[in-house]
Amino acid sequence: MVIARPMGERAFLLELGSPAEVLALHRRLQATRPPGVVDLVPAAGTVLVRIDPAVISIEAARAWAMSADAETLPGPTRSMAVDLDITYDGADLDETAALLGLSPDELVRRHTETEWTVAFTGFAPGFGYLVSPEWPFDVPRLPAPRTRVPAGAVGLAGVFSGAYPRETPGGWRLIGTTSATLFDPGAADPALLAPGTRVRFRPTVPATGARGAGGGRSAGHRSAVERPLGDERPGLRVVEPGLLATVQDLGRPGAASLGVAPSGAADRGALRTANRLVGNSEGAAGIEVTMGGFRAVAEQHLWVAVTGAWGPVHLGGREIDPYVAHEWMPGVELRLDWFTRGARAYVAARGGIDAPGILGSRSTDTLAALGRPALRAGDSLALADDQQGPVPPAPPVAWGPPPDDEITLDLADGPRVDWFTEDARAALFDAVWTVTNDADRVGVRLDGPLLARSREGEIASEGMVPGAVQVPPSGQPTVLFADGPVTGGYPVIAVVTAASLDLLAQARPGTLIRFRHARP
Incomplete structure (x- = not known):
């Protein structure tokens, strides 16, 4: 018997009895996979189905998956x-x-x-x-x-x-x-x-x-990551990367069954906006700067925009506005001081940043060490050819600083809510949580009341998604992020919605978080 369990608003788990049943169901799902099903991730006793809601609804995907039985789908085949x-x-x-x-x-x-x-x-x-x-x-x-x-x-x-x-x-x-x-x-x-x-x-x-x-x-x-990092079109040179600076686009969904996380920009909305400001396609690669302290020099005539986290931005020693496209002349330094609001800013140069493409993405995965390593002083970055129109004459959207001390995030249902006591389920929404210092692109650990379980033991490894709120035996929850593991063995009580993940990307240690139920 197959049981479907929700995993947020864009995924669900199909629970079975054994690895053999999982393999059989996974093969049958692959054989009839409709457009819009992004990932099929087998695990010890489950198959995770992740969708693109712009292509297929979660209801239609669940109906398709639940119809996948041996009587209606092709029989066994010999695998490689x-x-x-x-x-x-x-x-x-x-x-x-x-x-x-x-x-x-x-x-x-x-x-x-x-x-x-x-x-x-x-x-x-x-x-x-x-x-x-x-x-x-x-x-x-x-x-x-x-x-x-x-x-x-x-x-x-x-x-x-x-x-x-x-x-x-x-x-x-x-x-x-x-x-x-x-x-x-x-x-x-x-x-x-x-x-x-x-x-x-x-x-x-x-x-x-x-x-x-x-x-x-x-x-x-020769692997794609072995080719030279740079080409005949030098764009900019990193003088100082700050705490952490990486190349990110919109990520590599669809490779979770190979153990590869989606990665990509933590605040996808901020990267999209930065790209639109300089006339790039929304998925062009930019530079994600964590907490500030970034400096770079243009090596050719560029257009540049900075979005996301808030702090002084200087170009050639003159303070400039974020969320505006600026001409960046050769030899001139761009400097992002330490941020006063938010945690991650995005630097988009017209054309996009070039980097080795791995599984369809230029993104750096900090956990799996995929893509270009974190930027270092002296690195030269080439430009890609990802512009799709002229630099617009005015900002395409309203903008402002990220929320300051407190944010509210929407939570959708998780697959293992029944593993927790009634008091723990209530505390998740009633408590005010604090972002701890253990927060990076892999996950964000929260401080607050300990969430007690209603049963003993551990679950076998099962598919995970960005936003999954995992609760280890200690009771202290962690929200998985862009570079988080694709499978895990801690029960997921809820899942942060995709829209709220952009807000979480800007949360600094000490930021207060309240959770509310996502609207259906």
């Missing part, structure tokens, strides 16, 4: 198969074997003789959670996660096996190493281990050649 070369040299091999009552050789034999299937991805782009009915073991995670797990490490956790596409912290028990390129953002199929892929591990001696020789990928392939 991948052999992964592996050296069984993991730091936890002997201890893990002992925990399972096996010798290390027996554990290796059982692992290699098992045919695995990628149930879902998450944690990092290209990290596949492998399951198999042939694998009878439930392996406990490490008591304390490692702060560094190297790229290519193969591990076990719970009923899953998996391989780390890049260096990252992690708590899985490591039994081996693979040389395969697990995630290549420049490839036609970036994730080697996409959901539904069948996997066998092929033992080998320690590799002496170049990385990427295993798993069917060419070691000589």
Whole structure:
């Protein structure tokens, strides 16, 4: 039986009983996917369906998804198969074997003789959670996660096996190493281990050649992130990036099933406005500046506009207005002082900022390390060709500073509201919350009353969306943001609406937040 649960106003979860049922439903949904369904994200026991409401309504998408049963859709097909070369040299091999009552050789034999299937991805782009009915073991995670797990490490956790596409912290028990390129953002199929892929591990001696020789990928392939950052059209040079400055457009929706977050501008409305002011397409890439302190020099004649957070903006030593297009002459410095209102400003140059395109977007993903790294002093940024008309003679919209000390955000229903007590559900809307110092592009932690659960235990990993209000066992909620993980294991009590996320992007530590119910 499939149960549909809301995940905000633009997504819902389909809850099933097992990873095998999830894989079957995910395949059937893919086979009949209508326009407007942006993401289909399988997880341990659910499939997340995310939509574009401008193309399909949430009601129509739910009706389509609930009709996806085996009697009306195509039957099973054989999925792609991948052999992964592996050296069984993991730091936890002997201890893990002992925990399972096996010798290390027996554990290796059982692992290699098992045919695995990628149930879902998450944690990092290209990290596949492998399951198999042939694998009878439930392996406990490490008591304390490692702060560094190297790229290519193969591990076990719970009923899953998996391989780390890049260096990252992690708590899985490591039994081996693979040389395969697990995630290549420049490839036609970036994730080697996409959901539904069948996997066998092929033992080998320690590799002496170049990385990427295993798993069917060419070691000589150049990823999109490896091409030079800049071209023959220098636009501007960064003198000082401030606290954090990144290149952002409207993001890369549609890649969550590969473990890739939407990313993009945190305040999408502010970026759209900045682009319109200089005659760009709304989706052109600009510079997102966090808290101010940014300085840059034009290397050619430019038009520039600054929107979003509020603070003194100087061009050539003269203070200028935000939300207005200005000519920016070669050699002249643009300076954004520290912001007095709001947290993120957007600098749009006519033509847009050029950067490597990954999965259709130039955005920097700070969690997954995709796209151009955060800007540094001395970086030169080239211009793209994303203008679509002349610089308009006047601002296209009314403008003003972001809200100061308190904001009100709309909340839509979350899928796990029944995990919380009646008092906790009331407190979510009755309390005044405070943005803590733990706030970045990944998530915003809130301080306020602890939200008590009505049941024990944890949920299996399931799909997440920007705006999801996750509540860990501590009871202190966190709102996931643009670069947040695409799957998670904490229950989601509610989801901040897409419109309110722009407001949240401008919230500074100490900002007070009230929640209200979103209108249907």
